Amino acid sequence: MIETCPLSSVVDVSAGQPAPKTSEFADTGTPFIRAGSLENLLNGGSLADCEKVPEANARRNGLKLYPRDTIVFAKSGMSATLGRVYRLKAPAYVVSHLAALVPTGRYDPAYLTHWLRGNPPSHLIKDPAYPSIRVSEIEDVAVPNTPLPEQRRIAAILDKADGIRRKRGDALVMADGLLKSAFLEMFGNPVSNPRRLAQKPLAECARFISGATPSKSNPAFWEGEFPWVSPKDMKVDTIHDAEDHVTESVFQQTNLKRITAGTPLIVVRGMILAHTVPMAITAREVAINQDMKAIAFDDAIDAIFGFWCLRVQHDAILGRVSTAAHGTKRLDTENLGAVPILLPDKRAQLAFVSIVRQFETLRTSVSDAVVEARDLFQSLSQRAFRGEL
Incomplete structure (x- = not known):
């Protein structure tokens, strides 16, 4: 059986602060992360996409600046049921609906991120109709008491597997670009409509x-x-x-x-x-x-x-x-x-649809490779946190 320790013994657990008024956000400043920001960030978005708070407004509202590698997830509202876990790539402010796990040097942030995604905090929710997780409950979560060098070794393996999964996903995006090219070749860009269709x-x-x-x-x-x-x-x-x-x-x-x-x-x-x-x-x-x-x-x-x-x-x-x-x-x-x-006339439309149908065979093989990479990553994650990696 894997030895465990309380989460609060390896990171500082807290919650963010209430959001400033709309008028206090600006085009420049430090990113402010809401629960709704996590979906975008986890799908490849940048912190630059988030709302921004100038330093003076942040001080006036008593906002705490969370450092790079802080791990955040929703602790209240329906977002808390989604299991979205994100690690900051740069310092940011965090809304009060989010829990924040600040690194202390006693636990590897990448390892903890992988562990939380495999063991989502949403399991702490007692009433799905009113989802909420107390900070004290998060502090008491039992995490593997794994030595730091071993954490880093496991995190490196999982990062590499996750990288393969993402690259195969990128290949799927490139494959889809072929159909876009075929459409534009046949009909032109609908915005400029060069064929005057x-x-x-x-x-x-x-x-x-x-x-x-x-x-x-x-x-x-x-x-x-x-x-x-x-x-x-x-x-x-x-x-x-x-x-x-x-x-x-x-x-x-x-x-x-x-x-x-x-x-x-x-x-x-x-x-x-x-x-x-x-x-x-x-x-x-x-x-x-x-x-x-x-x-x-x-x-x-x-x-x-x-x-x-x-x-x-x-x-x-x-x-x-x-x-x-x-x-x-x-x-x-x-x-x-x-x-x-x-x-365009229906015959031209169906000619393009025929190309789409033929392309689906190629796309299926690429999709299968994506699924294979995803399954490999999930298998490695499960083995890692059972102490089998």
Whole structure:
């Protein structure tokens, strides 16, 4: 059995401070991390994407500056249920909803980050309807009492495996770039429309379907097998399943809607929109949460063609993202509805769809390599923290 010690004996455990008023943020200053910032940061975003607080305003609000390698995760609110663990790459201020584990030199930050991702603090939540974790409960978490040199050895192995996983994911992104090139070669950029093809705003050739979240206080809603897609599932182009599932009865008892197979999805709210607008197409019937929209194209537009017409405009769509008063990024319906959609004849659309179908075989092999790397990383993590690595 692995010897353990309290988390508080190896790091300083605390919580952040309340956010300053909106007027006290500025274009320059030190990053301020909210619970909603973690999704963006964990998906490759930069601290530079976060809101910034000038030093004078930080002092006036009594904000504590947390050093590089501090580990943060949500300790209250629905974000606490998501298990997102992030290690600071530079000093930052932290909101009060986040726990902060400040390094003391007695524990390797990389090792602890890997351990917490494999043993998420969300297991400390007692009531899922009102998620909350006390700082004292975090302090009492038992972590492996592993010698520092061994921690560093294990962290180096896991970092390398995680690097392989990320590189194969990057290869998948490069493969997707081939389809973007094919679309642009056949139809041109929808924004500039160099081929002078007929086009319409998205709102005039499709309808938007909103999502919802069934009550977490009713566990029966969450015991089914019907995929409920949220932004955390939008890391792939094709949605085959989701992390969360709901029961069939939820469609009769709530306003949640079924989304048919072959429907494009887009994230319209969340901090990930600071740098990426996730889009995917459904391979099966799903439901979606309120931070997303489903796009049902008219009969004149093939859904796969329509999806790629949106995908090739990613950067332009990103430019339509705005910031809500509380700092969250959003893509409102008016701005999304104004995105131009090309209207070539159906034969040209289907010619492109045929290329997409052929490409899927190549993409599947790359995807398999990504899954293999992910499984390797998870296996190594489990073995490492069982003392088998």
